[in-house]
Amino acid sequence: MxxxxxxxxxxxxxxxxxxxxxxxxxxxxxxxxxxxxxxxxxxxxxxNHHHHLLNPPGNILSTSSPYSDSDFHSVSDMFNAPFVLLFALLLTLPLIILFAPHILPPKRLTISISDESDDLALFRRAVSSTRHRPGSVQRLGSTNAKPKIAFLFLTNTDLHFAPIWQLFFNPAKSSRRKLYNIYVHADPDSDVKSPGGVFENRFIPAKKTQRSSPTLISAARRLLATAVLDDPLNSYFALVSQNCIPLHSFSYVYNTLFQSQLPKPSRLSFTEPRRPSRLSFTEPRRPSRLSDTKLNRPSRLSFNEPSGPSRLSYIEVLSEEPQLWDRYIARGKNVMLPEIPFDKFRIGSQFYILTRTHALTVINDRKLWKKFRLPCLNVDSCYPEEHYFPTLLSMEDPKGVSEYTLTNVNWTGSVDGHPYMYSPAEVSPELIRRLRVSNSSFSYLFGRKFSPECVVPLMRIAGKVIFRD
Incomplete structure (x- = not known):
């Protein structure tokens, strides 16, 4: 229809x-x-089938398929994509391992409870040893009225300059052997070998250390406590590294420390009077899990020099450095409070010469140590070993420190926080004489930092230049 x-x-x-x-x-x-x-x-x-809809391949009346073999291979490739991704990850793995340490912040070595407990036990013995009168203590069956210098070597490599130090101490002179002691703290992971000679049997029980971590503070305190406990006649404690060399003879160093004038030397003159100081210490009242109850019992300990009047400690103490605030808040903005306000925070070289009084101040400290042992949030501004000692001593006895160091170090052209390192080509009599000159009333006694290869040219000029004052 x-x-x-x-x-x-x-x-x-x-x-x-x-x-x-x-x-x-x-x-x-x-x-x-x-x-x-x-x-x-x-x-x-x-x-991509729409591409074939808009542009039919060939004759549409043909009985053959409009899709080529490559079209079906692309389907197979799609299912192999996870394997391609896995293969790419395997290829990039070596690059990740290579560059990760430069991208990710380094893992800082922490102090274990067992290590802390061992140190506290050592510190207790060292502090309690001061209760004896120094003149009445006998060591190895003999007495010695002359004070000594304790040389504290802090190292994580072999002592490449042992031949230089061997000449410096010159143990062939029997009278000189009674004027010094040697103690070496070597990182147990570094496989440091004893060079023999004056260093034989002078290695103390050591713990792991790491730069820019509280472990370097612990190692230095360990050396100080061992030296205090070992010989009551150790009156000065000189901390040096494996890259340090003496710039003068032993006699010159000894006379500089023990025959210096009593007025406090400044960077330019001796105008500021030296005030004799006798420190007294009150043990912390709050007990700690790691500490002995007797140690924390309130008591007053008086630390006296073995002989002679009170002396200066030679340690760098700076308060107006541009990076000081960043380092102060490296653990957090208010973490250091209330024990350490910012106006009391100091910076200085980690190598110093301390009196026995100040050595005991360091190993007896608990209040500041509990702050400096905390991990840093900003690892780029974390150098606790450069802050703990000058901050502590400037707070406890500001008149008893020189505020400058007797170890010459060149920070011009420093790399990654390390000072300039002298090469063998630079070693000469002129270099030694130049390194001795300081801005204070005293000559520099030690110099750093020298590469291990410098030992050969240094030995050539040791007798005629270094040890000839």
């Missing part, structure tokens, strides 16, 4: 009906699936 004008003929037969679009259902579906059911499968597997 012909259609009525103005009306749409009802669609009752799907394959033959004529709709408003003027196209059959088959025609509509052909726009979506021009190649039948196969295209439906390809549309699922191949994301």
């Amino acid at each position: 012909p259609p009525v004008p103005g009306k749409t003929r009802p669609c009752t037969r799907p394959r033959a009906r004529q709709c408003r679009t003027g196209k059959t259902r088959v025609d509509q579906e052909s726009n979506l699936r021009p190649f039948g059911q196969k295209s439906s499968l390809i549309s699922i597997l191949h994301p």
